[in-house]
Structures are given as structure tokens and as C-alpha cells.
Amino acid sequence: MAIKDLKIVGQPVRLRDLDTHVTGETVYYEDVRVPRLLHLKMHRSTYSHAKILNIDTAEAKSSPGVVCVLTHEDLPGKKKFNALAGVGVGPEDESVLAFEKVRWKGESVVAVIAETPAQAEAAAAKVKVDYEELPVVLGIDEALKDGAPVITAHWPNNHYIFPENHRAAQVRFGDVEKAFAEADHIVEDSYETQPIEQAPIETNGCIAVPVGENRITVYSNTQGLQFSLDTTAGILDIPTSKLRFIGGTVGGGFGGKVDMQVEPITTLAAMRTGRPVKFKYTREEEMRVSSSRSAWRVVIKDGVMNDGRIIARKITTYQDSGAYLRFSSYGGMKHCGHMPGPYTIPNVWIDSIVVFTNRAPSNAMRGFGVMAGSFALEVQMDTIAETIGMDPWELRLINAYREGDMKSHQKEVEDAGMVETILTAAKLAGKQLPEAFQNMSSFDQKAG
Amino acid sequence: MAEYLQPGSVEEAAGMIASHGSSLAIVAGGTSAMRYSAPQAEQVMGVRGLGMNNIERSSGGLSLGAGVTMSQIRESLPIPALQDAARGVGGPAVQNMATIGGNIFARQPYGDVAVVLLALDATVTFSTANGERSQKLVEFYDAGAQADGLLTRIDCAAPGGELVYLKCGRRRFNSPTVVAVAACIGIDNGKVGNACIAFGGAGKHPMRCVAAEQALIGKALGDASIKAAAQQAAGACSPGTDSVATEWYRRRMIATYLTRALQQIAAG
Amino acid sequence: MASKIVSLKVNGKIEELVVSALMTLQDVLRDTLDYTSVKEGCRQGGCGSCSVIVDGELRLSCLTPIQEVDGSEVTTLEGLNQSNSITALQNQFVEKYAAQCGFCTPGMMVAIKALLDSNPNPDREEIVEALAGNICRCTGYLPIIEAVESVVAEMSGASGE
Numbered sequence: 001m002a003i004k005d006l007k008i009v010g011q012p013v014r015l016r017d018l019d020t021h022v023t024g025e026t027v028y029y030e031d032v033r034v035p036r037l038l039h040l041k042m043h044r045s046t047y048s049h050a051k052i053l054n055i056d057t058a059e060a061k062s063s064p065g066v067v068c069v070l071t072h073e074d075l076p077g078k079k080k081f082n083a084l085a086g087v088g089v090g091p092e093d094e095s096v097l098a099f100e101k102v103r104w105k106g107e108s109v110v111a112v113i114a115e116t117p118a119q120a121e122a123a124a125a126k127v128k129v130d131y132e133e134l135p136v137v138l139g140i141d142e143a144l145k146d147g148a149p150v151i152t153a154h155w156p157n158n159h160y161i162f163p164e165n166h167r168a169a170q171v172r173f174g175d176v177e178k179a180f181a182e183a184d185h186i187v188e189d190s191y192e193t194q195p196i197e198q199a200p201i202e203t204n205g206c207i208a209v210p211v212g213e214n215r216i217t218v219y220s221n222t223q224g225l226q227f228s229l230d231t232t233a234g235i236l237d238i239p240t241s242k243l244r245f246i247g248g249t250v251g252g253g254f255g256g257k258v259d260m261q262v263e264p265i266t267t268l269a270a271m272r273t274g275r276p277v278k279f280k281y282t283r284e285e286e287m288r289v290s291s292s293r294s295a296w297r298v299v300i301k302d303g304v305m306n307d308g309r310i311i312a313r314k315i316t317t318y319q320d321s322g323a324y325l326r327f328s329s330y331g332g333m334k335h336c337g338h339m340p341g342p343y344t345i346p347n348v349w350i351d352s353i354v355v356f357t358n359r360a361p362s363n364a365m366r367g368f369g370v371m372a373g374s375f376a377l378e379v380q381m382d383t384i385a386e387t388i389g390m391d392p393w394e395l396r397l398i399n400a401y402r403e404g405d406m407k408s409h410q411k412e413v414e415d416a417g418m419v420e421t422i423l424t425a426a427k428l429a430g431k432q433l434p435e436a437f438q439n440m441s442s443f444d445q446k447a448g
Numbered sequence: 449m450a451e452y453l454q455p456g457s458v459e460e461a462a463g464m465i466a467s468h469g470s471s472l473a474i475v476a477g478g479t480s481a482m483r484y485s486a487p488q489a490e491q492v493m494g495v496r497g498l499g500m501n502n503i504e505r506s507s508g509g510l511s512l513g514a515g516v517t518m519s520q521i522r523e524s525l526p527i528p529a530l531q532d533a534a535r536g537v538g539g540p541a542v543q544n545m546a547t548i549g550g551n552i553f554a555r556q557p558y559g560d561v562a563v564v565l566l567a568l569d570a571t572v573t574f575s576t577a578n579g580e581r582s583q584k585l586v587e588f589y590d591a592g593a594q595a596d597g598l599l600t601r602i603d604c605a606a607p608g609g610e611l612v613y614l615k616c617g618r619r620r621f622n623s624p625t626v627v628a629v630a631a632c633i634g635i636d637n638g639k640v641g642n643a644c645i646a647f648g649g650a651g652k653h654p655m656r657c658v659a660a661e662q663a664l665i666g667k668a669l670g671d672a673s674i675k676a677a678a679q680q681a682a683g684a685c686s687p688g689t690d691s692v693a694t695e696w697y698r699r700r701m702i703a704t705y706l707t708r709a710l711q712q713i714a715a716g
Numbered sequence: 717m718a719s720k721i722v723s724l725k726v727n728g729k730i731e732e733l734v735v736s737a738l739m740t741l742q743d744v745l746r747d748t749l750d751y752t753s754v755k756e757g758c759r760q761g762g763c764g765s766c767s768v769i770v771d772g773e774l775r776l777s778c779l780t781p782i783q784e785v786d787g788s789e790v791t792t793l794e795g796l797n798q799s800n801s802i803t804a805l806q807n808q809f810v811e812k813y814a815a816q817c818g819f820c821t822p823g824m825m826v827a828i829k830a831l832l833d834s835n836p837n838p839d840r841e842e843i844v845e846a847l848a849g850n851i852c853r854c855t856g857y858l859p860i861i862e863a864v865e866s867v868v869a870e871m872s873g874a875s876g877e
Contacts, residue, residue, distance in 0.1 A: 540827065622848040622849055
């Protein structure tokens, strides 16, 4: 199909609800009118790593306006979950409400449900938890050290174990060590990124409404409606047919609304009280408690020839998943798939490790796994260019994959457009390239 | 649950403060109090209706009601330093609400207008259960910024020299303060005759920096004396670390922004 | 719990309400009067999504005690919509794709209305400063600014068309 035949590609497509955005009539979950609404506030851990010795909810329960208080003892079935359990990721590691120990400062411990948000908050502050502090690991190196405090028993070395007992998601292609020995230059560096908070203007939240005898309707701003429904049904040990999730209108997500943290507990509260319950993150909770983009460390060692060809790339990356897995193994795989970048390199070795620390669990944010990788790769490319005395544009054009090249993931490049994209960018940036480079194409004979 | 009080007069307000003490929070514009003090208070006292928003200028100086808003300063008070400071306080909605009285009590790193008032060596007047009392703003801060009544008025004499205000923020508009500096320098026969230098984001409260002032008095305002003043300022201040900036960065910006302010004055 | 009766005009309609101590204008507009275009993004005065016009002035409803606006006139996006006073702006927002998730949009439109009421011919700098109190996480602001510029051009260039 030729470009001129395409009807949608290249055309602006109007956002479905733009017309109600500009009149203020778009309905977000919180705009749904629900009578006799109760409010849930969460009592959270104040320690990064501690044993729970005792949870005392007596004072909270008798606090004005309180209708219900929920601890892990009130969970009908499993006490731990992971949203990707349904697609084979596991084991389920995250507490719905903490029991035995807390693994990060801010972890959910006790849910307090009251007539007003202020009453729920006042009561949540009256929950008393006795802790025995445990040693804390807050950095990747600390977590992976021999003898480091173990955060979750499943993972005795504080890293996720990939299927077939692997320490990392891996790429093995060619022989990097042999290529390093042949390379004219070795360029190596380590790159670190910070956790980044998605900060949508609308915070995470949901309203769960009992319907009829034992059905619940949940209004949610989750980005993964089917995941939220599935996770909720799994935790509450009820058939999915009892749940109706209404969503799709999200006041900004960017990956920050994929944690499935609010729906299960709110739904349980609605079932227990027989009344609608709302759980809305405050701005403070959105910043401190809700997941942010993982912090990453990317260590790259490249073998480079004088003519600019990268002949070997060895990458070890560490993703700080925080206290729980959430989607990190998926992010780690994605990251692994994104490296070594859009370049044809004949020898590639990648280890993508998911590390656990006593920090807030991290998760997705636009370009899950990709952003940190791209940052590291492209700074590395500039460093290579500087090292060998080559123009950074030319370096990229030399190494850019071509049609039919074999990628390190054992897939052939199809519909290559990298070279043309670089050349177009050069034109737009006013960058003058020598004629030989201007004449390059994705359909040049195979590189390397 | 909190009680909402709306006194009909400044005297009545003073009486309420006296009888309730620390369980009472004062709300003027609300941009600070509604976030920090009002939610925990047992009594919340609204003072917007007390009409403390006069601006009076005379050859002798300036008298401002504590309820004068940032927007009023921008629209009706053509003193550039004060207008620059008001302009940096939040966005337009906040400027319509926030008052200079509230700005004086704002927790660091907020409180930009107070910095200019310090450089003007302002006097603050409180209405207390025992009548009116006034004191210098600098002394009020040095004594720990504890008010025993309702702040009603801020008075300043005419500035003793050229007054410049600069702010280091994280954005051009609507940014919390990294550091703010206000410098009022009077030149006498080519030498600095009087100097009043104040900082925000440099300690627990907006503060005067006497050490920097002393480095200038009696000297020509030029590279050497400006450098000395900046060095003194960086050493004398105790900035804090928060989500906006680190102590390390603030200390450096204190020197940088004082330098820029003084250079601006020197250039005339 | 000490309650009071306040009376205020919201979107042209007089409302008499029983309110308690620290209820905010935002609480009343959203929960009592169902004007849900007034959004709660932070409850700290930082995001601007709760922006409304009170007695002709742009204010943040989340930080306004309801008792302070007894006797006042309040306008939300619903009111602007009902009175057809921002149709051109709404059209330009659609044209310029100036909203994505839409959550900041009501606050933006109220702030823009307040701007144009006091300054019908702002330049870009003035537009940017007027919207400095409204955070958007989706659009990158440029489409919003361009929508305002287009409305301004429309209004002032009417004679030229």
C-alpha cells in the first residue's frame, strides 16, 4: 500500500473526548455522583524495613465517623499479589496490606474507612504498629552485596530470578571478549538515572460501589482496566463476573496508574461495609507512595575500530525495582530488547538485572525500560565519537542498522528507516554532512 | 472540628487571638495558612473582611495594610523591587489571594516580599489585647517570628538608596525560592554610605546580612567590595536543604545573586 | 460541629448553603453543587486545576474557605459554557489540540477567561505569565498558548476578516 493510499497515517485524528474537555463535562472517576459515600485513608509504614510485631487498631476503630478498619487479617484469600501473575510473572510478592514485615517506607498497612476524608485521616493516624527495625538496603550495590539483608525470601540475593534460574534477562550474540581483543579502542562508562515521578494532575483513585447482592462496580482511573479487574478478583477471591470496572478516562497516567494499589482494597471495603467507598491518593501520596519510573544503572563496554565500526558491545544494567517486583521484570526484558540500540553490532552481550531495595516500588513511565537505555546508549555514542575523533552523526550513520541485518536478538531488520531518519534530522538541524554520508541508505549492503 | 471565626474589627480579632492562643490559625489569603496551619487548628480566623488593604504613600515613606495582596502591589504600588517580588509569588490566582502579612509569616523558602521589606528596614505593627505595638521587622524575625496579636500594618521610610530585588527560582514564573536577595544601597561621595541587604532562602526566616553590609560601608561599590560582600554573605547565612535546592547550591546562589544585585546598582 | 449558612451566587444562580468550619469553596462547588469541572489535583494551590473566578478575580477554590465568599459571585467553566462566553476559545482548543487528558483544561479556560477580561490583547509573554499558575502534564503548553493567540487574533482581527 503506497503512502498516498493511507487514510489515517499522516492525518490528524481528533481526540474522542476533546469536545467535553473544553466544556468541563468529561466525567473522571471522581465526578461520578454516589450517595452515602465512605472514604478510605491508608495507614502507612514509617520504616523502610522492619518486622511487624503488633498492629493495634482499637483507637482507630472507635474514632469518630469510622465505619470499618481493615488489616491483612481481613483479606479473604491470598495476602500477596502481582498484577502480572495472570500472564505467568511471579511469584506474587507484594502484600495487599502488610503482614510479617514492611519493606518500604509508605507501604500500606491498615485501611481506615470513615464518613469523611478528614475523619478517616484522623483515625488512620491513631493506628499503632509496633515494629522491630531491620537493616535497610537503599542502593543497588548494597542490595547485591554478599550477605546483604534479604528483602523478600523468594529472592535471596535481592534480584529477580528470570525463568530457568537466570540472574538477568540476557542477550548472547557472537563473542564479545574475542572482539574486544581485536578492537582498536575500548570505550567504557557507567550511566545512572534517577526515579522520575509521573505526576499526573489527577491522582490515583477509585470508587467501589456495591450493586445488588454481591456485585461491585468500580470507577477507576487505572491505565490497565483489565489488569485492575483481574487483580481485584484474584485478591478478593471472587469470580471476575462479579466485578464491573468503568474507566478509560484518565487524568494523565504516563505509567503512573498501573500499580493496582487502590482498587482491591477499596472493593473489599465496599463489600464489607455494603456502601460505596472512595480511595483517592493525596498529592503527597502521589509523589511519595505511587510508583515512579525506575532508577537505572547502565554499564557499557564497547570495542570500536578506527573506522568507527562498533564491533563489540557488552552491557550490564541494573534496574532499581524498589521493594516489590510489580512490572519490573517486564521492564527489564523490554530494556534488554531495546539495547544495544539501533545499530548493527556483530558481538553483543547483555545482562539486564532487576534489583530489589527498600525503596518505594518503581514501575513504568513513558518508554518503559527504553528511556534509561537510550540515554546511556546515546551518551556512549558521543563519547565514542570523541574518543576516536569522529563526527557523532557520522558515527551513528556508519553503525545504523540496515535492511536485512541480523540484530543481536536473532531477528532480521525489516522496514529499516534509521539512516533516512538520521539524514532528515541532519537536514532539519542544519547539519552539513559529507556527500558519502548523504548518499547512505537503509538498503546499503550489510554493515560489518 | 474547627470553628470558623470572622471578627468584625481588628480589636475583636486581637481579642480572639489572646483568648485562644496557639490553637488559633489566621487565614488572610489562605495560600499558606490553608495548607499548613488551618487544618490542625481548633479555631480558624478569617481576616480578609477587616479591610487591612490600604496603601498610603507620603514623602516620608510607605504604609501598607497587612491585607494588601500581591496583585495590589503589582497594580497600585510602583516600587519596582516590591513589584518584582510580588510577581514571583505563585501564579495570578495566588497573587490575587496572597497578602504581604501572610508573606511575612510564610515558611521558608517562601516569603519573597518580606525580603524586600527587610531591605527597607520595615516596621511591623500588631493589634494585641493590650493595644497596638510596633517593632522592626528584623527584630521580629530575630526574636523568632512569634506574634502576640494580629499583624495590621507595615511601615517603611523612604529607601536610603537604590533598591534592587532578584530571585533565583526553578522556573521563570511561579517558582518556589532557591534564594532571593534585596539590596538597598546609598552612595555618598562615591562611597557606600548605607547598605541594607536581606536574603530569603538563606535561613529559618528572611534575614538581614550585616556582614555583607559592613563589607560595603565606606568603600566604593566596585568589583572588590562586591566580591567581599558576596563572600561574607555566603559564609554568614545558614540556608537549608529541601526539595527545591540543597544548602550547597543555596550558599553559592547567595553569593551569585548578591553579586548581580550589587552590580546592577553599581551600573546605575 | 458548628455550621453556618452562607449565600453566594454561583454561575448566575443564588445558592443558600449550610456549611461547616473548614469547608472550602472547592468542596462546595464539586460536592454540594455538582460543578465537577472544578478539579482537585493537589489541594495545595500548586496545580491550578481548581481555578475559579470570584468577584471578577481569578482564585484557587481549594484554598478558599467557603465562609470567606459569603455574598460573592463565583463562576466556573460550567457557567462560562452556559453563557456561551468562551465559544471561540473552546473552538480554538479543539482546533489546536490544546487538551489531551483534559484534567487541567477547566482551570486553564477559567484562567484564560480571567486574562482576556482584563487584557483582551495579550502578547505571548503575557499569556505565558497569565497561565503560570496552571500546570499541564500532557500538552507541553504550546498548543494551549497557540489557542489563546488564535482567539486574540480572531477578536482583534475581526475587522480585517
